[in-house]
Amino acid sequence: MGARGRRRVRGETRHVGRGVSPQPRNWPLWEVFVRPKRGLSHQHVGSLHAPDAELALRNARDLYTRRMEGVSVWVVPSAQISASSPDEKGAFFGPAADKAYRHPTFYDVPEEVKNL
Amino acid sequence: MNDAATYALRLADDALVLSQRLCWWSSRAPELEEDLALTNIALDLLGQARALLTHAGELEGAGRDEDALAYLRGEREYLNLLIVEQPNGDFAQTIARQLLFSTFQLARYEALQGGPDEVIAGVAGKAVKEVAYHRDHAMRWTLRLGDGTGESHARMQRAIDRLWPYTHEMFDGDHVDRAIGADPAGLFRDWQAFVSCVLDDAGVAIPADGWHPSGGRRGLHTEALGHMLAEMQSVARAHPGATW
Numbered sequence: 001m002g003a004r005g006r007r008r009v010r011g012e013t014r015h016v017g018r019g020v021s022p023q024p025r026n027w028p029l030w031e032v033f034v035r036p037k038r039g040l041s042h043q044h045v046g047s048l049h050a051p052d053a054e055l056a057l058r059n060a061r062d063l064y065t066r067r068m069e070g071v072s073v074w075v076v077p078s079a080q081i082s083a084s085s086p087d088e089k090g091a092f093f094g095p096a097a098d099k100a101y102r103h104p105t106f107y108d109v110p111e112e113v114k115n116l
Numbered sequence: 117m118n119d120a121a122t123y124a125l126r127l128a129d130d131a132l133v134l135s136q137r138l139c140w141w142s143s144r145a146p147e148l149e150e151d152l153a154l155t156n157i158a159l160d161l162l163g164q165a166r167a168l169l170t171h172a173g174e175l176e177g178a179g180r181d182e183d184a185l186a187y188l189r190g191e192r193e194y195l196n197l198l199i200v201e202q203p204n205g206d207f208a209q210t211i212a213r214q215l216l217f218s219t220f221q222l223a224r225y226e227a228l229q230g231g232p233d234e235v236i237a238g239v240a241g242k243a244v245k246e247v248a249y250h251r252d253h254a255m256r257w258t259l260r261l262g263d264g265t266g267e268s269h270a271r272m273q274r275a276i277d278r279l280w281p282y283t284h285e286m287f288d289g290d291h292v293d294r295a296i297g298a299d300p301a302g303l304f305r306d307w308q309a310f311v312s313c314v315l316d317d318a319g320v321a322i323p324a325d326g327w328h329p330s331g332g333r334r335g336l337h338t339e340a341l342g343h344m345l346a347e348m349q350s351v352a353r354a355h356p357g358a359t360w
Contacts, residue, residue, distance in 0.1 A: 027147065049147055049149060050149060058153070062152045
């Protein structure tokens with residue numbers, strides 16, 4: 001695009017260039033993580049389609065924070081997530097089942113402590 | 117109608133008519149996500165319109181509430197700017213209308229936040245955050261369409277060319293604006309700076325100024341408004357006073 005694109009608009013960073021087709025079926029999938037409030041970690045809430053990261057963030061705002069659900073949003077390309085296979089469930093998670101000593105059950109949790 | 121009521125009604129009609137226009141995209145946007153983005157924007161505008169219509173009715177003092185003003189006024193009594201009633205066209209034309217009008221509307225609400233009318237100042241204070249998002253949404257799509265494929269660029273350019281003449285009316289102040297102390301001519305510089313920066317960055321040429329249609333503030337509209345109002349008002353007019 002050469003001579004165009006001279007100035008950047010208000011912090012806009014460009015992730016899309018000429019030749020990137022905005023065809024809907026080419027829009028990649030993004031996973032959305034919302035932090036419900038300060039002090040908690042981001043939680044996976046769902047996924048959406050968007051042509052690039054900036055629009056994915058904005059779509060996430062419209063889709064998943066309409067009712068004041070969050071104070072922070074992350075979007076991650078779904079293709080970038082490596083997931084454990086359901087077939088390996090036994091080998092992955094089974095061995096933890098009989099190791100009760102790993103659970104910190106012998107601590108008294110004060111009533112005031114929430115979200116632990 | 118007194119100047120204060122007229123001014124509030126103009127603000128309300130801009131928001132209401134654009135909201136109704138954007139509602140059309142519900143279930144028709146290119147993607148489900150965009151469907152929600154546009155209807156979210158429409159809902160923001162409807163909220164602004166409702167508060168402003170109610171306020172205009174109170175200032176008028178003739179007992180008209182928001183429903184009477186929205187559903188029982190004819191085309192010639194609507195005082196919105198011509199740009200907001202322009203047809204949706206394709207997605208690029210809707211985005212162009214959003215960019216050109218939201219940039220203006222944001223500047224106007226920012227100026228009204230500290231104004232003497234407490235209700236308008238309150239609505240403006242809340243709306244500033246909403247419209248900043250509307251403008252951001254339009255800006256990002258303008259950049260992507262203008263600087264996207266050959267097809268999207270051509271459509272974005274065509275949309276800006278089509279709507280540009282209607283931008284002049286936004287800055288035509290009249291006796292009502294001056295009576296309120298809110299002459300929109302003062303908003304032009306910031307509007308121009310932002311819009312030209314976005315269009316330039318999107319590779320969209322800024323059209324030459326020429327034809328200067330106006331009249332919306334006096335109830336003289338383009339042919340597009342009557343059809344839209346007929347649809348918007350049909351249920352309320354067929355069943356006056358109905359509730360559920």
